[in-house]
């Protein structure tokens with residue numbers, strides 16, 4: 441491949457001709473994980489490109505309803521989720537934009553003895569991991585949210601649960617990345633990655649990008665990206681739905697969940713009620729999320745109405761689906777790509793909108809040669825490391 445073929449029109453400047461690589465790091469995938477990693481790498485002094493096949497943060501990072509709940513995270517993730525929560529709160533400082541961060545408190549409800557026992561056990565574990573969660577009786581729960589169902593027997597409460605507006609992420613990161621001189625290439629689908637001396641070449645249709653290091657940040661498409669480099673990443677694709685009602689007067693204050701069932705429920709500032717929690721639709725990594733399953737939609741709404749009966753008065757306006765990546769053990773993959781020197785991976789984080797900004801910061805610290813503030817989620821401990829297929833003998 442010739443150099444002119446590697447450099448897109450307008451990108452062949454003197455600087456790129458001199459070095460081994462155009463960039464110190466190319467991040468493949470411009471979702472929340474890729475964008476925060478890129479931002480912190482650029483602030484650490486690296487020349488960074490984000491190569492995104494569509495617009496920034498339009499996949500999972502823009503399709504999620506932005507719930508920041510400490511009650512839905514595994515204990516091992518809570519220290520990271522608390523840091524992520526803090527980053528959304530302080531987004532005007534580090535990202536340059538208010539992300540609609542709001543604290544509403546969160547209630548998780550039990551309706552019978554079995555669910556109450558489970559709730560107590562699970563929330564105790566999460567409280568021990570640092571989340572400010574308390575177990576409260578049904579009367580106190582109804583003081584916090586008078587609209588609750590009279591069938592509630594026990595609840596847990598987390599005063600800091602809230603949300604941020606995920607639809608602002610693309611706009612916020614586009615401005616922030618450009619301000620920090622990250623080369624943002626939207627509409628550039630990467631089709632393969634090859635070794636190039638000590639670095640990599642990312643092939644994108646008629647163009648290419650060269651970089652010394654790469655970060656794979658492709659959400660549910662991480663599995664496909666791993667294959668380019670001979671690594672079988674343990675990433676599954678889920679297709680969760682979100683249902684939204686018409687605008688209503690105030691119906692509920694806190695974020696509501698139900699022990700042992702799929703529900704996250706909240707009323708947005710504009711009065712609409714967002715009903716989610718992970719009920720599945722139909723889709724995959726090739727076609728996206730394409731069909732809502734009527735039974736799933738009905739069950740999701742029924743559960744919401746069981747928790748907050750006034751929701752029964754609302755008309756449903758629409759439902760949408762997104763693709764969510766899930767790693768093994770509900771834990772993300774953040775660290776070195778096993779067996780491929782100078783390649784890194786970040787993603788497969790369930791509920792990753794909450795801790796995503798912090799995971800990106802951690803990976804950037806690792807790549808910059810600093811000690812990460814908290815341990816990474818080393819992919820090598822979840823998969824067998826193959827020999828580098830692109831670099832024989834390494």
Ligand SMILES: Cc1cc2nc3c(=O)[nH]c(=O)nc-3n(C[C@H](O)[C@H](O)[C@H](O)COP(=O)(O)OP(=O)(O)OC[C@H]3O[C@@H](n4cnc5c(N)ncnc54)[C@H](O)[C@@H]3O)c2cc1C
Nearest residue numbers: 469471472473493499501504507630659762791792793794
């Ligand atoms: C419906 C839904 C509801 C959710 N609800 C919540 C919630 O309430 N709270 C919470 O904390 N989390 C929630 N999540 C999870 C959260 O949204 C994700 O964990 C997080 O956004 C993942 O970010 P990401 O950057 O890893 O992936 P993505 O945002 O999916 O980004 C991956 C990017 O890679 C790009 N890409 C893929 N292939 C290529 C290629 N070949 N070349 C170039 N670019 C490529 C894609 O276009 C995409 O932009 C939800 C997810 C979904 C789908």
